[in-house]
Amino acid sequence: MNAPDNELNLLTMQQLPREVFVRQEEMPARHFFPAHTHEWHQLLYAISGVLVVTLEGERYFIPPEQAIWLPAGCQHSVYTEFGADLKSLYVDRNYRGLDTPDSVERSQKSTVLHITPLMRELIKEAAGFAVEYSLEGYENDLIQLLLQTLSRLRREEGYLPWPTEKDLFQLCNRLYEQPDDTSSTAVLAQSVSMSQRTLDRKFRKETGMSLKHWRLQLKMLKAIELLNTGQSITSIALDLGYSSPSPFIYMFRERTGISPVQYRKQQETGVSS
Template sequence: MWEPVEAPPGLAPPRPITVRAQRIPPRRFFAEHAHAWHQIVYATSGVLTVAVEGRSFVISPEQAVWLPTGVRHRVGSLLGAEFRSLWISDDAGRGVAELPTVFAVRPLLRALILEAVAIDGQESRDGYADRVSVLIIDQLRRARPLPGTLPWPRGGPLVGLCEALYADPADPRGTDDWGRELGMSARTLARRFEGDVGMSLRSWRRRLRLFKAVELMGGGMTVTKTAMQLGYGSTSAFVFAFRTGMGCSPQAYMREQETE
């Protein structure tokens, strides 16, 4: 069971950016709410589940979510996460995005976010903190939206299915097996999954494996070990699947992340 956690007290309007470092334990969530300012949600470690505007998805430390002013949202974590919240005033956030958007977090933006947290509350007579804020906003305006996030069901038995596959992407069970596990026919499961998540279970599992591959390799795991962890029969099969889904090899993708 997931349990709610209290929102941090004393939320004041950002001028122009307020940063907060937070940790969310496993299977905890902040109940649905909205802010009178923009927000960036970014996990420095672990993954976050974000529900917004009738859809739900997970983000890794290579991704962040832009939540415009007034958008109701819920944030939680299956396995626990360290994350940073950036609250941004309407004026400062003008020109970033008008709708909830998932961005790729490149090394410079990550470094700026961590620096903003490190200097938060310190006296800045030379205007250094203001310059960091300006650079963060500039990077957000230049950030690349990501269309291929990992969608997540909003509730019901499908959540347990996705949690099990996230914990063990090599799990070989298909719709027949999972249908019996959840007390429904394979056809009913397939229809409910596609209706709730927006894609077939097979397509979702392919995307899950890509998502986990980036997470595992980003944590230092080799390509071969990642392939085995994800349940591929060989390294070459994993490389082929990764190239098909991402447009480049795993090695090329990781090199790109290190140099950008």
């Protein structure tokens, strides 16, 4: 089946069809885009599903209420465990519409942004435009409004430090793949042939936080990922290594101010704080 005329393949694009363009593509479950770069800026966004975006030394978990701005030349890989509906904004690196001081600063570094209901709807509408949409009238007016809205989006903290040292990198990958692992730090240290003290010291040096704190943050981000699926709260709690839903719900509420059920309802209605 041929792709619609508003879809372009991510890894085969050589240049943008317009200076500002919204590309859409379905990512099936467990799909992975290997590390790559663009000659243009990208607001990487999924209208449904959670994206796992890896930069050197950083890993971002991007749910539908967030997007990540990736400047031109930024090497990144993208993965989704359960599938995602990509509708990403591409902007030519020389586009004059990014000439405001805030936009110039943003264009030079990766940044997690909160997606408002208005921005979500603008992206959805622009994703339906033809590849070579009209540069006059409705389409162009909407693109300009989209860019103005982009400049007003709130920045958020959204990444988990990811060590680059081989043994620690592999350890973190294993903990990501097995979030129900409740092994003590001492046991994890043995698995990488280190003393607990050495592991703690190396991990803090590479990530700026303790392994215990890092694992808690990982569980939180994995919780967000799982809450964007149809799994029950009980199933999610068990998948994350909790003995029952209660301690999971407590952890989630402590870190977000809302319960997992409330978070899920916000996703369903498209409204978040």
